[in-house]
Amino acid sequence: MAVPKTVGLETEYGIVHRGISEPNPISASSMLINAYLIALQPSPAPARGAVGWDFTEERPGHDARGGAPPDAQAPQIETHLVNAVLTNGARYYVDHAHPELSTPECTDARSVVVYDRAAELIAVRSMASAELLLPEGEEIVVYKNNSDGKGNSYGCHENYLMSRSVPFSRIVTNATAHFVTRQIFCGAGKIGIETAGMRVDDIGYQLSQRADFIEEEVGLETTLKRPIVNTRDEPHADAAKYRRLHVIVGDANMSQVATFLKVGTTALVMALTEDDAVGRELRFVSPVAALREVSRDLSLRAPLELEDGSTITALDVQWELLAAARAYVETRGTEAVGGDITPVVLSRWESVLEDLQQDSSKLASQIDWIAKLRLLEAFRERHKLAWSDARLRAVDIQYHDLRPDKSLAARAGLETLVDEAEAQRAMSEPPTDTRAFFRGRCLQRFAAEVVVANWDSIVFDVGEGSLRRVSMPEPNRGTVRHVGDMFEGCDSAIELLRRLGVTHA
């Protein structure tokens, strides 16, 4: 039985510190986040500052396949860097040499779009706050992309709650079929190629920022030898009941339609997988080669070899998955796949595939790689430029610039799915329908008593000599419906804990 798809994004942003001779991306990221946190505090800032992250439950080295191969590299956790929990339930931190923001847990693709846009607005406010603290002539700039065009990549990861009982091998088969082909509407577009052994100009333009960096079919790594299907087995929830599919293959999207489809279609394909309802299994002869081929085929007509000896195009894989998803929803309903939003996902999925089939240029206001390509082609024609011209590469990077006065995506006429006021509220208000509600409310109301928090617990210090941990192993509990009343008329953390029945650590 498919479990309701709790979903969320973790986005690592590109960062540039301008106006200094030896920029350090780690300190720039810390400065950016601290500037935001300081700006949130009523002045003067209280002694304790922001609520930090609790690492005691982190297990990023656990492998979903059981025993990890001996050469597997377990990710390192950097506990000394800035790491804050926000009142909207999100986590805002420095990861490696990037600022990263994880959205709170959401129940559908639309909600993810709201919190992803809120994350962009948080980055925008962070840049403005940093500017007030930096010497004149310096600036910190944030980019929402996944590659620097020089062989370095950083991720936009997706997370989908799944049933523990589903065999991991089945997840691998269906996730691979979807991830290799969904690029045709999820790709953020990129000039050039960054695969070892090829020159950057060997390809003019491709659909995906990430395809060049994916080298394995399945694996635990996220920083080298990146796999199509990541096996990190760290559910941040009751591990006996749940898995979390941690997806590292995707691009960060500027287009809200692309984010909506990326999350909505993947949640559907994973529910189909849990209930064994995908229909025929589509196994590529060479998934990594197929992933790259799809990314480099702007015609969307490349035949991909299947293990049964036949071939299929990326578009036809997506048509098959859409048909299976429609049939699934008709018989099993939408409970596990985002409720009322599901019909919107299905109809948009269909209309986008239709346009991709007929004339992809129709999607210049919906799909990032097409929107960016339109800008590049028009700009190239106006100035008579070769694909290798630095100005075109500047357009590519600046498409993802989050500064409102510089962002080219913001000027490209992209359709929006959520209004700006809703996204602004979501910068500080948590979703109401997951445990993020409880986390966010605790931080809004009792931040002074919260020592640390993480995805599935919060630790309180109520001043009686012992710390008290509230566990949240169920991502779909702790919602406004479950605990909203407990916050009514509750004026202290100790009273909240009493109401929750928590009396000891």
Add this chain to the structure above:
Amino acid sequence: MAEREQIRKPSPSNREQTVEAAPAATERSTEINDQLDDLLDEIDEVLESNAEDFVKSYIQKGGE
């Protein structure tokens, strides 16, 4: 051009349709082109002024 006109030489009933359809289509494509022109003007205005240096210095560490 001459060839195209010849091919298009319409029967009377077709001619009416052509006359009706043409202005609307032209208007729309002019509008789209105007929008694109405005957009390109804006890109010219906001694009990093020294593209070469900007692109060269856009270096990130690998992440995740």
